Amino acid sequence: MSERKPGWRELPRGAVSTKSSKDYKTGDWGITKPEFDRDKCTKCTLCHFYCPEGAISIGEEGHPSVDNDYCKGCGICAEECPVSCITMVITI
Amino acid sequence: MKKQILMGINGDESVAYATKQVNPDVVAAYPITPQTIIVEKYSEYVADGEVDTEFVAVESEHSALSSCVGAAAAGARAFTATASAGLALMWEILYIASGLRLPIVMAVANRALSGPLNIHSDHGDSMGARDSGWIQIYCENGQEVYDACLEAWRMGEHLDVQLPVMVCLDGFTLSHTMENVLTLQDEVVKAFVGEREFIEVEGHAGKTEFRLNPEVPLTMGPVDLQDYYFEHKLQQVEAMDHALNVIPEVDAAYEKISGRSYGLLHSYMMEDAEVALLGLGSTMGTVRYVVDELRKEGVKAGLVKMRVYRPFPSEALIEALGETPVLGVLDKAISFGSPGGPLFEDVVTTFFDEAERPLIADYIHGLGGRDASPKLLRGIFESLLEIKEKGNVSHKVNYVGVRTEVR
Structure with missing residues (x-):
């Protein structure tokens, strides 16, 4: 986060967000990322619905994948997966 | 009008x-x-x-x-x-x-x-x-x-x-x-x-009314x-x-x-006042009555009513009271453990760096609806006259109209 941020005179009043949350990448907050075992996955999509960030999307074949720009590594997906096909892997 | x-x-x-x-x-x-x-x-x-x-x-x-x-x-x-x-x-x-x-x-x-x-x-x-x-x-x-x-x-x-x-x-x-x-x-x-x-603000979806x-969606309070x-x-x-x-x-x-205007503060009988009370709210109506009485008796009393407390009108206050020799501040609240009532603290801070400033004392009164009677306010003016006489404030913070012991 080394870009120059605007000063108080420049920022819009009312503390409105100048960026969409999509522009605010939070992927570097966490220390773990999910890895999916495609052989065990039953394509139930529960991980997609449980993800608080909306970072897990379901591909055309029905398999989940994670967007690491936004995943904070909370591990809720791994906890909720009924067939334990998600492993949280330490990334640092 | x-x-x-x-x-x-x-x-x-x-x-x-x-x-x-x-x-x-x-x-x-x-x-x-x-x-x-x-x-x-x-x-x-x-x-x-x-x-x-x-x-x-x-x-x-x-x-x-x-x-x-x-x-x-x-x-x-x-x-x-x-x-x-x-x-x-x-x-x-x-x-x-x-x-x-x-x-x-x-x-x-x-x-x-x-x-x-x-x-x-x-x-x-x-x-x-x-x-x-x-x-x-x-x-x-x-x-x-x-x-x-x-x-x-x-x-x-x-x-x-x-x-x-x-x-x-x-x-x-x-x-x-x-x-x-x-x-x-x-x-x-x-x-x-x-x-x-x-x-007009510029949010994530562009310029829009706030x-x-x-x-044009906006995110407020994230x-x-x-x-x-x-x-x-x-x-x-x-x-x-x-x-x-x-x-x-x-x-x-x-x-x-x-036909009515109030300003940030309102001065009454301040042109030549030697002792003055500054305060907020309804008490100031009674202070006006007491100032009139004292004036009839030859006492140069005055008052400044602060209508706008936030933002604090420091400049107007200095203008209204800078030349007044003695000022009593009427606080109708206690700030426990502080150096004085909230209004007193703000007033003292305002005048601290001024070359010309009044001697200032705090009078905390009227808590829980305790009456601020003309008699009580007259007593405060008497204490201000005493300060003027002595040239210094011996008790900065005074609790007035409260019983200490009755024996």
């Missing part, structure tokens, strides 16, 4: 009547003594179809102000009223309303905070909220209450200000006391308050971390500074239609 109608109404009714004439989009309020009449009266106006207001009968004051925040964010004019414990329950939302720059208007019928339980007037409730980022106006009488409840909208909604406004009226002394109040006609009020204006609108929060607080400081200029402008515009 426009035609006016004389009404016999109490302070709470003055709030309700003025607000009826403003006809805000949303009123969300929870009744609490001594503010109850405002809510009762306003719900009658709603039931009788005299206003277009959406009245939200909420389950708590936290919800009352939260509803106002939501309504104001959506672009509505929103009003609420409370007192004492009700204001305390709003605490969290007070800072949200000002931090989100929502020009809500709220009447506070000043009442002591529990415990022990007391329903009568002092400034303990609103003084605690003095740092919450709201403009605070203290009223001396029913007329001032009515006038402030109209002016408040234009003060808070001014594009350079955009802050919520608290109109403070002493519980019972003003809220429940019937007085003659000159009221403007509905159409005159309507023209004076006009429509709410919006600043209100929630699905066409998490604001180490990298932005401080900047947003500076903007609130700037808005308070602007309010010091805007309030007299609004007051001048109001004078044109009503």
Whole structure:
């Protein structure tokens, strides 16, 4: 986060967000990322619905994948997966 | 000046009547003594179809102000009223309303905070909220209450200000006391308050008016971390500074239609005053009576009534009192463990660097509705004359009208 941020005179009043949350990448907050075992996955999509960030999307074949720009590594997906096909892997 | 109608109404009714004439989009309020009449009266106006207001009968004051925040964010004019414990329950939302720059208007019928339980007037409730980022106006009488409840909208909604406004009226002394109040006609009020204006902001979806609108979405009040929060607080400081200029402008515009104006502060008999009292609210009416009495006796007494307490009118205060030899500050609240009452602290800070400044003493009085009688105030003036005689202040903070021992 080394870009120059605007000063108080420049920022819009009312503390409105100048960026969409999509522009605010939070992927570097966490220390773990999910890895999916495609052989065990039953394509139930529960991980997609449980993800608080909306970072897990379901591909055309029905398999989940994670967007690491936004995943904070909370591990809720791994906890909720009924067939334990998600492993949280330490990334640092 | 426009035609006016004389009404016999109490302070709470003055709030309700003025607000009826403003006809805000949303009123969300929870009744609490001594503010109850405002809510009762306003719900009658709603039931009788005299206003277009959406009245939200909420389950708590936290919800009352939260509803106002939501309504104001959506672009509505929103009003609420409370007192004492009700204001305390709003605490969290007070800072949200000002931090989100929502020009809500709220009447506070000043009442002591529990415990022990007391329903009568002092400034303990609103003084605690003095740092919450709201403009605070203290009223001396029913007329001032009515006038402030109209002016408040234009003060808070001014594009350079955009802050919520608290109109403070002493519980019972003003809220429940019937007085003659000159009221403007509905159409005159309507023209004076006009429509709410919006600043332009640039959000994530581009430039738009500062209100929630699905066409150009805005995010209000998201998490604001180490990298932005401080900047947003500076903007609130700037808005308070602007309010010091805007309030007299609004007051001048109001004078044109009503013949009444109050300024940031009001001086009485100050040209040659040697001893003066500075204070807020209804006590100042009694001080005026005592000043008149003392003047007849040859004592050069005067008073300065502070109408606008936040933003604090430091420059006006120095101008009004810089040459006065001795000043007594009337505080109607205790700030436990502090060097003095809240008003006293602000006044002393203001004068500290001034070459010419009065000797200043604090007189904490009237807690829990204890009467500030002419006799009591006369005693304070006598103590100020003593300070003048001696040339120094031996007791900086004095608790007056309170029993020590009776034997």
